[in-house]
Amino acid sequence: MIARDHDVAMDGYTQVLAALREDHCRRLRKYTPRPGTQFTTWLAVVARRLMLDYYRRRTGRPRSIDVERRAEHATRRRLEDLVAVELDPDRLTTATDMSPEAQIRLIERREALRESLEALDAPDLLLLALRFEDERSIRDIAAMLHLPTVFHVYRRLNAVLATLRQSLARRGVTDSEP
Amino acid sequence: MEGRVERHLEADEVVAYVDASAPRGERKRIQAHLATCADCRQEVHDILGLVRALPAKSRSQRRIWLPAAAAAAAIAIVFAWPRHHGPGVTSIGDHRQGEVTTTVAPRPLAPVGSAVRGDTLIWSSVPGADVYAIRLFDAGSGVLWEGQTSDTLATLPATVGLRAGATYYWRVEARTGFGRSAASDLVEFIAPNGRSLR
Numbered sequence: 001m002i003a004r005d006h007d008v009a010m011d012g013y014t015q016v017l018a019a020l021r022e023d024h025c026r027r028l029r030k031y032t033p034r035p036g037t038q039f040t041t042w043l044a045v046v047a048r049r050l051m052l053d054y055y056r057r058r059t060g061r062p063r064s065i066d067v068e069r070r071a072e073h074a075t076r077r078r079l080e081d082l083v084a085v086e087l088d089p090d091r092l093t094t095a096t097d098m099s100p101e102a103q104i105r106l107i108e109r110r111e112a113l114r115e116s117l118e119a120l121d122a123p124d125l126l127l128l129a130l131r132f133e134d135e136r137s138i139r140d141i142a143a144m145l146h147l148p149t150v151f152h153v154y155r156r157l158n159a160v161l162a163t164l165r166q167s168l169a170r171r172g173v174t175d176s177e178p
Numbered sequence: 179m180e181g182r183v184e185r186h187l188e189a190d191e192v193v194a195y196v197d198a199s200a201p202r203g204e205r206k207r208i209q210a211h212l213a214t215c216a217d218c219r220q221e222v223h224d225i226l227g228l229v230r231a232l233p234a235k236s237r238s239q240r241r242i243w244l245p246a247a248a249a250a251a252a253i254a255i256v257f258a259w260p261r262h263h264g265p266g267v268t269s270i271g272d273h274r275q276g277e278v279t280t281t282v283a284p285r286p287l288a289p290v291g292s293a294v295r296g297d298t299l300i301w302s303s304v305p306g307a308d309v310y311a312i313r314l315f316d317a318g319s320g321v322l323w324e325g326q327t328s329d330t331l332a333t334l335p336a337t338v339g340l341r342a343g344a345t346y347y348w349r350v351e352a353r354t355g356f357g358r359s360a361a362s363d364l365v366e367f368i369a370p371n372g373r374s375l376r
Contacts, residue, residue, distance in 0.1 A: 036198070036199025122209040
């Protein structure tokens with residue numbers, strides 16, 4: 001595995017360098033310094049995208065991770081389902097286990113949660129996506145949200161979940177019974 | 179919450195977000211997009227990891243020799259890439275725990291730049307390292323030699339012939355056990371002119 005990865009890595013390295021050199025380093029010459037940004041960050045983005053294109057051409061895999069994830073995780077639950085479990089772990093029963101009335105109630109609860117999620121600010125939605133969809137470590141979440149420490153992530157996550165519970169309560173969802 | 183994504187983030191937007199230089203309104207707009215786009219979240223995650231792995235000096239330098247910087251960044255990309263996206267790595271859960279390591283990377287000492295000697299590779303020691311893995315590349319990215327040693331220097335065997343005046347690259351990786359390791363930057367040197375290397 002290591003040897004194979006090394007060979008792929010060196011092939012990719014060659015391809016990336018060739019792409020950067022093309023047309024008198026046309027891609028590199030497109031770089032425009034912007035206040036507060038680093039050239040190395042920009043170069044990493046460009047090189048990663050070139051490598052991704054090379055890897056996708058080489059393996060024939062779809063370019064979009066979104067497409068892959070939908071294909072590979074066709075039965076994966078939506079964010080509101082994942083958050084619902086976090087808010088109330090007792091609610092693990094599926095719709096097929098319930099009476100028709102309970103199923104309707106479950107649909108109403110999910111709709112209420114969806115509306116509550118849509119009312120969140122962008123950083124809080126991103127926090128939930130990182131935590132529940134991507135299952136990122138708390139340390140990674142702190143970096144991606146530019147929060148100073150992991151404790152800020154824990155506090156923010158608890159606050160967002162409390163906000164969701166309050167929002168659900170305003171929408172009539174307060175008990176654990178369907 | 180993920181719907182069909184109409185447009186992914188531009189490179190400049192990713193850079194502004196990663197470097198925390200985007201104005202408040204733009205930052206929120208980018209975060210709103212990231213909340214619904216797994217592709218862009220993955221990109222931001224990967225770039226953050228790469229940027230954090232670079233030495234602080236590299237992050238702050240403004241005057242950079244473009245070919246060397248391009249080579250260094252590309253090497254960082256490709257050596258990081260297969261561990262996250264290679265065959266067999268399919269579970270999102272593989273990324274749940276970030277790599278935990280406090281291993282300091284070794285620092286290549288010689289040869290670097292215009293070399294006086296090119297037959298012996300020397301680097302700084304790393305506390306706790308029990309073995310160092312060294313790789314030597316030519317300018318065409320071919321691996322000329324690789325070896326392992328517990329010492330902090332390695333002498334190239336006679337079978338490795340360096341061409342006087344030619345450019346070569348090398349890096350060293352310190353392994354401290356428990357699967358932890360830290361690799362140096364890729365460094366460049368020019369083999370000495372006008373004299374035998376042996």
